[in-house]
Amino acid sequence: MALPPSDADARRANAPVICYPNEGLPKPDLDLYRRARMNAQKTDEVLVPARDAKCFEVTAGHFFRITSVEGPQVGDLNLWNREDLSERFYSGKTRALHGTHLTTGERMWSSFPHMRPMATIIDDTLGWYGIDEYGGSVHDVIGTRCDPYTGNLLSGSQYHHCCHSNLTRALADHMGISLAEAEPAVHDVLNVFMCTGFTRDTGQYFMKASPVRPGDYLEFFAEIDLLGNLSACPGGDCSSEHSSDVAACYPLLVEVFAPDEDALAGWESPARNGYDRSHGR
Numbered sequence: 001m002a003l004p005p006s007d008a009d010a011r012r013a014n015a016p017v018i019c020y021p022n023e024g025l026p027k028p029d030l031d032l033y034r035r036a037r038m039n040a041q042k043t044d045e046v047l048v049p050a051r052d053a054k055c056f057e058v059t060a061g062h063f064f065r066i067t068s069v070e071g072p073q074v075g076d077l078n079l080w081n082r083e084d085l086s087e088r089f090y091s092g093k094t095r096a097l098h099g100t101h102l103t104t105g106e107r108m109w110s111s112f113p114h115m116r117p118m119a120t121i122i123d124d125t126l127g128w129y130g131i132d133e134y135g136g137s138v139h140d141v142i143g144t145r146c147d148p149y150t151g152n153l154l155s156g157s158q159y160h161h162c163c164h165s166n167l168t169r170a171l172a173d174h175m176g177i178s179l180a181e182a183e184p185a186v187h188d189v190l191n192v193f194m195c196t197g198f199t200r201d202t203g204q205y206f207m208k209a210s211p212v213r214p215g216d217y218l219e220f221f222a223e224i225d226l227l228g229n230l231s232a233c234p235g236g237d238c239s240s241e242h243s244s245d246v247a248a249c250y251p252l253l254v255e256v257f258a259p260d261e262d263a264l265a266g267w268e269s270p271a272r273n274g275y276d277r278s279h280g281r
């Protein structure tokens with residue numbers, strides 16, 4: 001290992017600078033969304049079975065809520081533009097803009113070249129959790145999604161109910177396409193209810209028992225027409241392991257709500273990103 005230079009301490013003492021100060025982001029009008037939500041009527045519900053995934057659709061300007069039912073359970077969420085699956089949730093950019101974990105007022109952003117808010121969190125019953133003594137917090141955008149390839153790499157396993165496979169099957173069924181066509185559209189997730197962080201000493205990704213209890217929910221406002229896909233992770237509450245059938249697992253409930261017709265007067269679905277895409281040519 002290289003020896004530290006004589007000014008190593010001074011170099012380490014440089015103050016951090018926030019990469020993307022997010023004061024400049026367009027602000028969601030949470031008051032308007034919440035007023036519209038008050039009289040919204042339920043139009044659909046989907047019960048996602050344990051160790052499986054289901055798709056659901058939400059029209060722009062409507063709401064969807066993910067609720068823990070029966071027992072503590074973590075969910076892996078994918079979002080696409082319902083009309084164009086090439087526009088999908090961009091976990092890495094969302095992390096860069098909002099930090100490692102999302103809560104009320106923060107947004108799920110879409111991939112390039114669209115890069116606009118897809119959904120805004122309007123309510124989070126686990127918002128009280130904050131950041132615990134291990135650096136853990138809830139609803140992360142740092143994990144990817146549990147998948148059979150990593151399991152195979154680490155232990156030679158062939159496990160078929162990781163979130164990646166669950167999301168692939170659900171998308172194929174919903175779209176009427178093959179697994180091979182569906183799989184490339186599956187992407188890194190919002191880990192709903194999952195409690196995670198990085199160890200301070202080794203910088204490794206960790207998970208711990210989720211604080212979620214039946215009745216807890218995370219609720220979103222759909223900024224564009226959405227196709228959602230939620231997997232009830234085989235990790236259950238992620239207190240021990242995933243990528244197996246060992247953990248206790250429970251279903252997750254998705255409910256969709258439509259506001260009154262004029263409840264969102266003045267609101268417009270966000271336009272695609274304004275960069276001209278000439279890339280210097």
Ligand SMILES: [Zn+2]
Nearest residue numbers: 146163233234
């Ligand atoms: Zn999972």
